[in-house]
Amino acid sequence: MQREELVDLNAFLVVAEERSFTRAAAKLGTSQSSLSHTIRRLEARLGVRLLTRTTRSVAPTGAGERLLGTLRPALDSIGTELASLGELRDKPAGRIRITTSEHAATNVVWPALEKLLADYPDIHVELDVNSSFTDIVTERFDAGVRLGEALANDMVATRIGPDLRMAVVGSPGYFAQRPIPRTPQDLALHQCINLRLLSAGGLYAWELEKDGRELRVRVEGQLAFNSTRMIVRAAAAGFGLGFVMEDQVAQQLADGRLIRVLEDWCPSFAGYHLYYPSRREPSAAFALLVEALRYRA
Numbered sequence: 001m002q003r004e005e006l007v008d009l010n011a012f013l014v015v016a017e018e019r020s021f022t023r024a025a026a027k028l029g030t031s032q033s034s035l036s037h038t039i040r041r042l043e044a045r046l047g048v049r050l051l052t053r054t055t056r057s058v059a060p061t062g063a064g065e066r067l068l069g070t071l072r073p074a075l076d077s078i079g080t081e082l083a084s085l086g087e088l089r090d091k092p093a094g095r096i097r098i099t100t101s102e103h104a105a106t107n108v109v110w111p112a113l114e115k116l117l118a119d120y121p122d123i124h125v126e127l128d129v130n131s132s133f134t135d136i137v138t139e140r141f142d143a144g145v146r147l148g149e150a151l152a153n154d155m156v157a158t159r160i161g162p163d164l165r166m167a168v169v170g171s172p173g174y175f176a177q178r179p180i181p182r183t184p185q186d187l188a189l190h191q192c193i194n195l196r197l198l199s200a201g202g203l204y205a206w207e208l209e210k211d212g213r214e215l216r217v218r219v220e221g222q223l224a225f226n227s228t229r230m231i232v233r234a235a236a237a238g239f240g241l242g243f244v245m246e247d248q249v250a251q252q253l254a255d256g257r258l259i260r261v262l263e264d265w266c267p268s269f270a271g272y273h274l275y276y277p278s279r280r281e282p283s284a285a286f287a288l289l290v291e292a293l294r295y296r297a
Helices: 003-018 021-028 032-046 062-088 102-117 184-189 228-236 250-254 284-293
Strands: 051-053 058-060 094-100 123-129 143-147 155-159 166-170 206-210 213-217 242-245 259-261 272-277
Touching: 003 021, 003 032, 003 051, 003 058, 003 062, 021 032, 058 062, 094 102, 094 284, 102 123, 102 143, 102 228, 102 284, 123 284, 166 206, 166 228, 166 250, 184 206, 184 213, 228 242, 272 284
Parallel strands: 094 123, 094 143
Antiparallel strands: 051 058, 143 272, 155 272, 166 242, 166 259, 206 213
16 A cells, blocks of 8 residues: 555545544644545545535545445554554653543543653643543544443443542522522422533433432523533522532532532442543553553542
């Protein structure tokens, strides 16, 4: 295979994954016209159409999907082998892409990276911070971070944080006008601040549990955010009850800006885990990162 052919195939892969010539061109650092020419050249060489183009979208044809099925594992294998060459250096090197939530990035991932990367300048890390569920294989991430729950059989999970706990909170001013809720059913009498889930687009149902009894409570209120930081701010301002991670409101609870309720309905649960494909052959840089993140009680 000639170098030009490999370049063309990589261009096709990026366009197919991005479903957009504009985004693919930006990712590849080229122009849309040049990228379009590359794809037409590849299709002419193969004698088949690989992409269906409309004014609004780009999608692989049947032949394109078949080629993608071959390209993804092949290029992943090449990428892994190139990364492994970093082990021949004096110090581990390579690029690592991780998808994570903002809470995990702030409280678990970044503190570990801050210590690690200062000593390993040739390790480059990209954090994709978002709250949606991501297919790390399809999106070509090296690893992802999620709460400790069941993972697919082909994934390896490493615990990277302590147990966590949720908290239902409201401001003193809010409770001066409304009674303290004693049971989850009492939430129906309160203004509650909803969280909009980016992955599903729906509103998060508050997950409460006591003595083995689990409830998913749909709450209502004047406000909804897709940011827990905004929920904390709105709760502190007296706009209703928020349901957030305990550590996100520790300072506000300590200084009295927020009051905690329904604490007996908020048990602890397994914290964050780093997960990645079991078939992955870890590079020295990735193995070093896993060890830096590994939780030690």
